[in-house]
Amino acid sequence: MIACPCYVCASKNEKDKRLRSSILVQSQHTTLVVDTTPDFRTQMLRENIRKLDAVVFTHPHKDHIAGLDDVKAFNYFQKKTMDIYANTLTQDSLKREFSYVFADQKYPGIPDITVHTITNEAFMVGDIPVMPILVYHLKMPVLGFRFGSFVYITDANRIDKREKEKIRGSDTIVLNALRKSEHISHFSLQEAVDLVDEMKVPHAYFTHISHQLGTHEEVDSELPPNRQLAWDGLQLDF
Numbered sequence: 001m002i003a004c005p006c007y008v009c010a011s012k013n014e015k016d017k018r019l020r021s022s023i024l025v026q027s028q029h030t031t032l033v034v035d036t037t038p039d040f041r042t043q044m045l046r047e048n049i050r051k052l053d054a055v056v057f058t059h060p061h062k063d064h065i066a067g068l069d070d071v072k073a074f075n076y077f078q079k080k081t082m083d084i085y086a087n088t089l090t091q092d093s094l095k096r097e098f099s100y101v102f103a104d105q106k107y108p109g110i111p112d113i114t115v116h117t118i119t120n121e122a123f124m125v126g127d128i129p130v131m132p133i134l135v136y137h138l139k140m141p142v143l144g145f146r147f148g149s150f151v152y153i154t155d156a157n158r159i160d161k162r163e164k165e166k167i168r169g170s171d172t173i174v175l176n177a178l179r180k181s182e183h184i185s186h187f188s189l190q191e192a193v194d195l196v197d198e199m200k201v202p203h204a205y206f207t208h209i210s211h212q213l214g215t216h217e218e219v220d221s222e223l224p225p226n227r228q229l230a231w232d233g234l235q236l237d238f
């Protein structure tokens with residue numbers, strides 16, 4: 001955290017250097033990212049991503065959308081529009097926050113996007129089947145996503161029974177866990193562990209971590225087997 005003198009922010013362990021939460025999902029023919037955080041450009045450069053077909057948004061909070069402008073580099077090299085998948089709530093924010101992208105008279109060099117409306121019903125991005133999972137961030141509806149046996153849910157603190165069932169039978173989940181103490185709009189670490197246990201997901205990684213949670217090493221050593229903290233650059237194969 002900017003200007004924070006705490007021991008977590010001062011940690012020399014690379015796993016304690018956390019950018020904002022996002023994932024990249026790649027199949028044989030399609031590459032998508034979930035959210036364009038303020039760190040989107042840094043993340044794309046770090047991972048040397050040359051091809052991106054789509055962005056799928058979870059919710060309109062700034063830490064999940066702020067990097068959208070930088071998709072223009074992919075427009076430039078791929079010579080095509082960027083497909084954006086978002087619910088109407090997120091679309092309303094994108095139109096406000098990136099009004100120039102939606103303007104009738106567009107100036108050159110700005111992002112070229114094509115917006116697709118999603119709900120909590122299954123959809124395809126290229127050859128990737130996506131099952132949205134409706135979760136709540138205090139009162140805000142947020143979309144988590146299931147890709148085959150992998151589930152990604154961020155910015156949640158409540159999931160209704162029917163949507164929760166969409167998690168069942170998955171092999172690996174990445175789930176938000178902000179800190180140990182409770183928070184009004186994010187799962188605490190214990191709440192996140194309880195949820196993955198309840199849904200019997202064999203492997204779980206926790207993300208959207210605050211410096212208030214502690215260091216990676218400290219927290220990881222306290223977690224039960226097959227429950228661990230995610231880290232920037234983590235790659236999983238299915």
Ligand SMILES: [Zn+2]
Nearest residue numbers: 059061137155
């Ligand atoms: Zn949020």
Ligand SMILES: [Zn+2]
Nearest residue numbers: 061063064155
């Ligand atoms: Zn967030």
